Amino acid sequence: QKEVEQDPGPLSVPEGAIVSLNCTYSNSAFQYFMWYRQYSRKGPELLMYTYSSGNKEDGRFTAQVDKSSKYISLFIRDSQPSDSATYLCAMSKSNSNSGYALNFGKGTSLLVTP
Amino acid sequence: DADVTQTPRNRITKTGKRIMLECSQTKGHDRMYWYRQDPGLGLRLIYYSFDVKDINKGEISDGYSVSRQAQAKFSLSLESAIPNQTALYFCATSDLFRGRGSNEQFFGPGTRLTVL
Numbered sequence: 001q002k003e004v005e006q007d008p009g010p011l012s013v014p015e016g017a018i019v020s021l022n023c024t025y026s027n028s029a030f031q032y033f034m035w036y037r038q039y040s041r042k043g044p045e046l047l048m049y050t051y052s053s054g055n056k057e058d059g060r061f062t063a064q065v066d067k068s069s070k071y072i073s074l075f076i077r078d079s080q081p082s083d084s085a086t087y088l089c090a091m092s093k094s095n096s097n098s099g100y101a102l103n104f105g106k107g108t109s110l111l112v113t114p
Numbered sequence: 115d116a117d118v119t120q121t122p123r124n125r126i127t128k129t130g131k132r133i134m135l136e137c138s139q140t141k142g143h144d145r146m147y148w149y150r151q152d153p154g155l156g157l158r159l160i161y162y163s164f165d166v167k168d169i170n171k172g173e174i175s176d177g178y179s180v181s182r183q184a185q186a187k188f189s190l191s192l193e194s195a196i197p198n199q200t201a202l203y204f205c206a207t208s209d210l211f212r213g214r215g216s217n218e219q220f221f222g223p224g225t226r227l228t229v230l
Contacts, residue, residue: 008154034218043118043204043221044157088157092217101172102219106156 003027006089006105015114019076023089023105026070030091030103033065035074038086038107047087048074079112086110117141118222120205126228133192135225137205145208146188147219148172148180150201157204163188195229202226 006023013019021035032051036044048063050056050072056063062075072091076083089105118139127133137146148160149172159172161180169180177199179191192199203226206219 006156032217036221041224043206043223046218046220049218090219101159101162102217104157106154 003030004089004091004103004105007108008106010109010111012111012113013079015079015081015112017079017112019074019079019083019110019112021074021076021087021089021108021110023072023091024070025072025091025103027093027103028067028070029093032092033063033072034090034102035061035063036088036090036104038088040085044088081112081114084110084112118205118207118220120203120222120225122225123223124226126230127195128230129196131195131229133195133227135190135203135205135227137188137190137222139186139205139207139222141207141209141220142185143207143209143220144185145217146182147206147208148178148188148190149204149206150174150199151204151224152201160190192227192229195227197229200227200229 004025035048037047038044050063050065053065053067060077064073086107086109088107090102092102121136144165147162149157151157158174162170163182166182181189202224204224205222208217208219
């Protein structure tokens with residue numbers, strides 16, 4: 001079993017919808033949680049970062065972490081066609097000796113249709 | 115200009131050939147990483163480097179080697195390429211002294227490698 005599980009989709013929604021993207025994980029040592037967005041033929045770009053449990057909001061994006069359930073979410077409000085991309089969750093432990101290695105989910109492909 | 119650059123962007127080669135992929139960064143970060151991305155498998159770490167004198171194997175280092183020529187340069191070599199090394203390769207950087215300890219990584223645009 002991979003440490004990080006993410007439904008690959010694809011997920012197709014109409015413009016303006018609220019999108020919910022999720023990851024589950026098995027290692028309780030993960031402390032830092034990130035969401036990356038990857039457009040086709042591009043490198044992943046950091047979208048949201050959260051430490052430990054709680055919520056973080058940035059414009060139309062909200063990241064949630066529930067460490068008790070080992071579950072993280074990314075919500076996109078008022079989704080736009082430009083949000084069409086693959087979204088990757090990533091997480092790391094607080095351990096300097098490991099180089100803070102990131103564990104990635106496989107990514108969820110999102111398509112927002114006009 | 116891009117902070118993390120990779121060359122070449124695309125490469126087609128034959129089985130048994132030696133290939134080098136190069137990564138340069140202007141972010142001033144100390145840590146650099148090489149990943150490969152395959153459909154259905156996601157991003158997997160090949161090697162990472164804390165600084166010029168430090169090299170560490172990642173999840174899938176077999177068949178690969180790396181060289182950290184300078185703080186800003188990290189190259190990945192395939193000594194004898196094989197078809198199952200066909201993938202999208204990404205270089206990434208992070209900053210030990212960023213203050214969060216979160217290992218936020220910044221990725222290059224990728225190299226699409228095809229081994230025939």
